[in-house]
Amino acid sequence: MSVNDGLVVVVLAQAVLYGTPLLYAALGELLAERSGVLNLGVEGMMLFGAAVGYWATQRVHGADAAVLVVAVMAAAASGAAMAAIHAFLTITLRASQIVSGLALTIFAGGLGLSAYFGAELDLATLPATQQFASLDVLGLADLPVVGPILFDQSALVYASWVLTLLVALYLGRTRWGLNVRAVGEAPASADAMGINVTGYRYVHVLVGGALAGIGGACYSLSIIPNWFAGDSLVNGAGWIAIALVIFAFWRPGLCLVGAYLFGGLSALPAALQAHDVTITPELLYSLPYVMTIVVLVVVSTGLAKRRLGAPAALGIPYVREER
């Protein structure tokens, strides 16, 4: 047995695989929150993206790579469409961001639109036709330890690294990124500077939804290429992604670290079972949820007391006449 089949390497490689949907969703939520809009509908948007992405692979015919690209784009579009409802309600109609986000999760989630869509289009009975295979771009997959962890992953994983870098550069190094931060921190000042607060918020909520949709597609096109009725496909990942944004102090780079940490926790049960380690499964399955709470507590007692990173206007609708 080579070192690459050892438990630690397998879990780390799976951590990257399972962390990727969390990373996409967290980056999307981060963009929305940086513009001042909290969207608690991530879970619903992810599941709907997963459903639409899976459906697209069934209906689109062509070269494998092209089909998968179309499927990911369809997932992104469906996530953005869901986010548009939230954006309209909270930005234009000034509804409570918390209740609207919860409503979005109920509407789009496993007992709502995703289930309706899945049942109407018979997704559960259709076999998976396409899925992202691991891609050994640099020919380094056989390296000990780092090979399987970093170089034997799917295109979705590599793209997520590029995306993390892009989001970090966008927020930190571009004029638009600076404007987004202004909109999230002090919308009235941003408005006075001539920045279109409403426009920026709409765009970032929609992009956030698109990324959540792609995150969902990571499940149905790569991790568990299948469709199940109910919410078992995404299973709380959307909520963990929201917690990750807090955990990462609204910084893209830290999102990546957090995503892989929680990805590892999600991957642990299956990996341990494959290595014949018997621990009560419920205990293992509850690990990501319990750890989310623990990490949040640590973060919020310590650094976040100074509200490090939290956009000052997060959750507050901007009404020009009432500033």
Added chain:
Amino acid sequence: MIRIERRLEQPKWLSVAVPIGSLAVAFAIMAVILTVTGRDPGHIFRQMFEAGFTGNGAFSATLISATPILFTGLAAAAAFRMLLFNIGAEGQLYLGAVGASWIALQLGERGAGSTPVYVIAMCIAAGVLGALWALIPAVLRAFANTNEIITSLMLNYVAGLLITYLIFDSASYWRDVSTLQAQSFPQGKPMPAAAEWPTFGSSVVVPLGLLIGIGVAAALWVLYSRTRFGFEVSVIADSPRAARYAGMRTRRKILAVMAISGGIAGLGGASQVGDFTYTLDPTGLQGAAFGYTGIVVAALARYNPFAVCLVAVLLGGLQNAGFTLQGPDFPSGLVGVMQGIILFCALGGELLIRYRVTVSRRAKRDADSGPAAEAAR
């Protein structure tokens, strides 16, 4: 030009008219969606109304569906009033079911015979366990300033795994291991017959849980509208800073409100066990998503306890129709989609209650007399 300005006073009639209007709009949107997906909305709505309300025995079944979401709706309303977003009613209800079934089995072993004793003991055990489960996010929020939305939600998953463990993966006190069949197909121990809660009425059957729920709603209304506690809660909700300057103890209120909220959700668990399942049934509890529907109920009722009762019956009818009609003509998920759309419309309608929307042609005249026009002169 459309102008949106904040209302100084909110007319009473609006808070009734707007939800009804929102409901009408929601059904209109739903009709469009159904038509687009190739179904006849008129037929589906008529079927749903019959299956939910007018059909033979339909209303009794609706009340059964309404009972748990009445409790979770009240639980959500109790917490959301203080802008404490306890979305853990789901898990608190599970814990309530665990507590209620435990005490019922205990009393059964000791040979207690009278139903009132069971009902009271089950309610207390369920309320306490539900409240304790809700106190976890409450303590974290009060003393560690941790976001209660995420912690209470994460605990839902943990509670779900806990009840699954109790019945499916352990030889716990709750699991029935008396027969060979029960050993291979895990299920909860059945409760003694005296622990089954009574029902009232003959043509329309009202479960005891529903009556308890209505009593809780009345108590909640008194607590929030007629006591100092309720007043302080609404001050904290409106302005935490003002509350602090006035010397109100915010931390204590957080703990108390979350405990009340969790306790009510726990009662929902007791009612599930005592009214309907007569055992701890993890699969049924987790499939029903009572806690999440409760949020819809509370939001539609605008956190008013009496409105929660009405909305719970309405949405109970919707759910019951969903169960009855589910099949090729009525795909699963349709009820969730409807609930979502109704909630979206109600949220949008909120704008009309809080703001005055005027469409006027004054904009042009304003421009004529505005600074720009003056400068031009």
